[in-house]
Amino acid sequence: MTSYDIEIASSERHLVRIRDFHIRPNAVTFLLGESGIGKTLIAKALYGLLDRSGLTVSINDMEYSAYVASPEVNTLQRNGFFVFQEPSSHFHPLLTIGEQIREASLQETADEREIAEHLWNGASIESLLNIYPKPFRPSGGEKQRFLLVMAFKKIKTFLRHADAKDALFIFDEPTGSLDNFYRDRFLNFLFACYRQKSFTALIITHDYSMITEIHRRHSDLVPKIDFTEMSNENGQQILTSFAPKTYTHWLSGQKVLSKASNEAPELLRLASGINIFGRRLSFHRSPDDPDEVPLILRAGEWVYLKAPSGVGKTTIAKIIAGLMPAQSIDLQFERKPAPAISMRSEWKKIWGRTLTMVFQHADEALNQQANVADALKGLPPSLNQENVWQHIQTMYGADIEKKFLKQKIAHLSGGQKQRLNLLRALLLNAKIVLLDEPLNGLDFQSLSTVIERLRQKSEAGTGLVVISHNEEIFDALIPKENIYFLKSV
Amino acid sequence: MYGIFTNRTAMKTFETALNLIQKQDRLWLLGWMAGMAIVWTWDYFFLNAPALRLIESAFLNTGLVSLLAVFFALLWSWPAAVTLHFIESKRPVYMSVIFFLNIVRSVPQILGVLIGYTVLTVLIERELLESSDAKLWAMALVISFVVFLELLDSLRERIRWFQRSDFYPAMLVSGVSESRIIQYDILWKNSRSHIINKLIAMFGTAVFLQCSIDFIISVGLSTEVSSQNFPATLGSLLAKMDSKKDILAIGNSLFNPEYIPRLFTTHLQGITVAFLIVFSLLSIYMINRVFALRKRL
Structure with missing residues (x-):
């Protein structure tokens, strides 16, 4: 079975309705697209993992319980593996990591060491194996790699059994918590296994830069890789084949932004060496450079702050925004010292005027119960509705209907929420915009629109501080002198 | 068409049934109203006119006072919550207000109402509170x-x-005023169901407190406060001699089942009042509970 008609409905509305979702056997299918439009639901439904309470599900006109009980699905499950999007929810809190990666069909094998060494780049994982998973330990990236260890153990088992034909390996955002270095190690290992014996894999991701990595290092496998993009039109999911060239051409067409001249007004200066929670955070020009430099942002400039997951990029953004205290900090806005965090009334004069911030998760940063128009009300300066509408059209396309303003935020797709999250900041006349993962959950078209809007904003004199794991895109845009590496000691 | 929805009629019936179950709070509200209507119709034919008027007046007064009490409570708590949020950083003022509120909290509700009624009695005796309407508003204020x-x-x-x-800091750094975030985005947009749920529960509490306190003062447990000073309510009506006899008749009928039919004809006043109190409290409780379940609070 390679083509699926999937329908999932709650008592109130259709959640997913797709026709002819093609998963080529013994090929790797990348399912791209903005977040929140049902990609995970589809994957879980296919793998027989969907919680049916309150839902009506059918696959290929088959009632879901019949589908789950079918021998084909049992075979796919027995031979395959499902890597969940949120690593924390995959682990059992009362079993150590070591027990879980060797549980049941994942019994200890000689491959375990090889897999772990590859995913950890040779670092030892022994100390992590005795840990009971907690929200904060091991780190998100480590949990994610342990999930991948489990998946690769099943892949290795599949490779060893010559008679095993059908298996489905589903990876739902397998690199969401990994930086590019470890993401590439995952891809290398996956394709190294694939070269030994082909298998069917479905990889759900928003990370379009994987395309470049695949074309760079695994071009021999391109004929065995499908890129499918899912979009949502009027509540109906549409699947289209995504041509990798669309992304690579767009990326190569991006011009590096010019660095602002020294005469451009200095908007922000943050001295290296911020003490917080017993740690010291410092800025460097490169990961290996021991010299510390201050982070400086001038009008019309983009600054890119890089660091592996968990070092404290978001913490730095919140400290700059006056939302989190540091034990010691030297921060200036327009060459004037920033007020102490306790001086709330002073910060209220800064917020929305001198500075604003786009939070990482649009889901949490927006009032889900409000509608689109509400989210853009109460901003300084107050904008007239016509003006707001024009901005919405530039972000969502000219053909967007006015009723969109009345739509409840909770009912928007993840990509639409993220664009609204960004739009709120871009509507302001703030001189500094802190962008924490601004491309989170966006499909390719939205991503290019957002980059264009950010470009316009900086041309108008706004300074942008970017924190993002989309290194490929921002490395192509931001001059090297404006890239800072954050280290924590 | 998709096979899953071929049997449209069955699906529609299932959806209607599901819809009905999910909206049980409205069913309970309807049931409550229907129960009241049936009792009133029965009383209209079998209860004497002066007693019926008394029950009508007591029921309306009880409902009105409880509704007003809930309205006033909302009127106090909304600005109080916003003010407390803004003065939280001003520790001495904030701590003083919290200390005062904790004192109020430490007084059992029933005792608090009794103290309030004592104050009202003084006002009534000094002829500062004369009309029935003013007394009802004052009772609601106390509750x-x-x-x-x-x-x-x-x-x-x-x-x-x-x-x-x-969502809170994200709106703050966008320059949205804290007052708008709290009042519009948090309380209005995100807490309406919670507030309504609380108000329904408080309506039940107000009915219960009123009936209890009116009963207490009517049977003379307080020398300070007299039921004669206040408009008739279900609690005070229950404490009247006629009603007490009617309630005792229920006990009598337990040992003399042949007496049961007479409960619904000759002992209607007390039985009606007791039924109105118990059935109203049960209905309010169920409306509140099912509403919370429906809204997943």
């Missing part, structure tokens, strides 16, 4: 003072909960 803290705590909890999420 609202002892129950509003429940709503205040609930509102403050909602504000604190949202302060911990990203």
Whole structure:
């Protein structure tokens, strides 16, 4: 079975309705697209993992319980593996990591060491194996790699059994918590296994830069890789084949932004060496450079702050925004010292005027119960509705209907929420915009629109501080002198 | 067409049934109203006219006072929650207000109402509170003072909960005023169901407190306060000699089943009042419970 008609409905509305979702056997299918439009639901439904309470599900006109009980699905499950999007929810809190990666069909094998060494780049994982998973330990990236260890153990088992034909390996955002270095190690290992014996894999991701990595290092496998993009039109999911060239051409067409001249007004200066929670955070020009430099942002400039997951990029953004205290900090806005965090009334004069911030998760940063128009009300300066509408059209396309303003935020797709999250900041006349993962959950078209809007904003004199794991895109845009590496000691 | 929805009629019937179950709170409200209507119709034919008028007046007064009490409680707690949020950084003022509120909280509600009624009695005796309407408003005010803290705590909890999420600082750094975030985005947009749920519960509490206190003062447990000073309510009506006899008749019928039919004809006043209190409290409780379930609070 390679083509699926999937329908999932709650008592109130259709959640997913797709026709002819093609998963080529013994090929790797990348399912791209903005977040929140049902990609995970589809994957879980296919793998027989969907919680049916309150839902009506059918696959290929088959009632879901019949589908789950079918021998084909049992075979796919027995031979395959499902890597969940949120690593924390995959682990059992009362079993150590070591027990879980060797549980049941994942019994200890000689491959375990090889897999772990590859995913950890040779670092030892022994100390992590005795840990009971907690929200904060091991780190998100480590949990994610342990999930991948489990998946690769099943892949290795599949490779060893010559008679095993059908298996489905589903990876739902397998690199969401990994930086590019470890993401590439995952891809290398996956394709190294694939070269030994082909298998069917479905990889759900928003990370379009994987395309470049695949074309760079695994071009021999391109004929065995499908890129499918899912979009949502009027509540109906549409699947289209995504041509990798669309992304690579767009990326190569991006011009590096010019660095602002020294005469451009200095908007922000943050001295290296911020003490917080017993740690010291410092800025460097490169990961290996021991010299510390201050982070400086001038009008019309983009600054890119890089660091592996968990070092404290978001913490730095919140400290700059006056939302989190540091034990010691030297921060200036327009060459004037920033007020102490306790001086709330002073910060209220800064917020929305001198500075604003786009939070990482649009889901949490927006009032889900409000509608689109509400989210853009109460901003300084107050904008007239016509003006707001024009901005919405530039972000969502000219053909967007006015009723969109009345739509409840909770009912928007993840990509639409993220664009609204960004739009709120871009509507302001703030001189500094802190962008924490601004491309989170966006499909390719939205991503290019957002980059264009950010470009316009900086041309108008706004300074942008970017924190993002989309290194490929921002490395192509931001001059090297404006890239800072954050280290924590 | 998709096979899953081929049997449209069955699906529609299932959806209608599901819809009905999910909206049981409205069914309970309807049931409550229907119960009242049936009792009133029965009383209209079998209860003497002066007693019926008395029950009608007591029921309306009880409902009105409880509704007003809930309205006043909302009137106190909303601004109080917002004010407390803004003065939280001013520790001496904030701590003093919290200390005062804790004192109010430490007084049992029933005692609080009794103290309030004592004050009202003094006002009535000094002829500062004369009309029936004014007395009803004053009774509601007293009840609202002892129950509003429940709503205040609930509102403050909602504000604190949202302060911990990203949505609060994200709006702050966008320059949205804190007052708008709290009042519009948190309380109005995100807490309406919680507030309504609390108000329904407080309506039940107000009915219960009123009936209890009116019964207490009517049977003479307080020398300060007299039921004669206040408009008739279900509680005071229950304490009347006629009603007490009717209630005792229920006990009698337990040992003399042949007496049961007479309960519905000759002992209607007490039975009706008792039924109105118990059935109303049960209905309010069920409306509140099912509403919370429906809204997943």
